[in-house]
Amino acid sequence: MKLYTSIGPNPAVVTMFLAEKGVSLDTVKVDIMAGENRQAPYMQKNPAGQSPCLELDDGGHLAEIIPICEYLDEKFPNPPLIGSTPEERAETRMWLRRIDLNICEPLVNGFRFAEGLPLFQSRMRTIPHAAADLKSLAQEKLTWLDGLMTGKTWVAGERFSLADILLFCFVEFGGTVGQPLNPDNKNIAALVERVKARVAEKAPA
Structure with a gap:
């Protein structure tokens, strides 16, 4: 491959x-x-x-x-990052869909239609007047997700999954394009730090 x-x-x-x-x-x-x-x-x-x-x-x-x-x-089934059972896989896919549609899409398009407009306006249909609302929507849904993460280590509970990777990568990206995570979202902030620790552990020496 x-x-x-x-x-x-x-x-x-x-x-x-x-x-x-x-x-x-x-x-x-x-x-x-x-x-x-x-x-x-x-x-x-x-x-x-x-x-x-x-x-x-x-x-x-x-x-x-x-x-x-x-x-x-x-x-490459080990370690499983979607799930080991039909129930776990369905739960991961549920969270992936929620994060992708509610957070990733508006966050990225908010960037494309504003700060990224010079790069993207010749490559795709852009909607500059929608940028601010899209950014706000992404932030609202991050706050919504933060509330659902109380008492959980990862998005799907105690099981690290693709949902955590997706959330982490887009929260980190948002921070580089003027859409930083609201510090009040302490559950997601803690998750981000846990993922950073995993990344550092797996980094080549």
């Missing part, structure tokens, strides 16, 4: 997922700042023109971070 990757929160999710698995793949860096992801060679692999993209051993390609991670979880 080969992973086409780049800067950004989406590739960071897959990179962290692989690190948790202890799996190393051949990687190819895609220069998204130069628009390489929107040019023919890459678009043939991923017609959506987004990063990352996983090239399979049979020559096929997978895009979208959650399907990529689910595929990798099946190929």
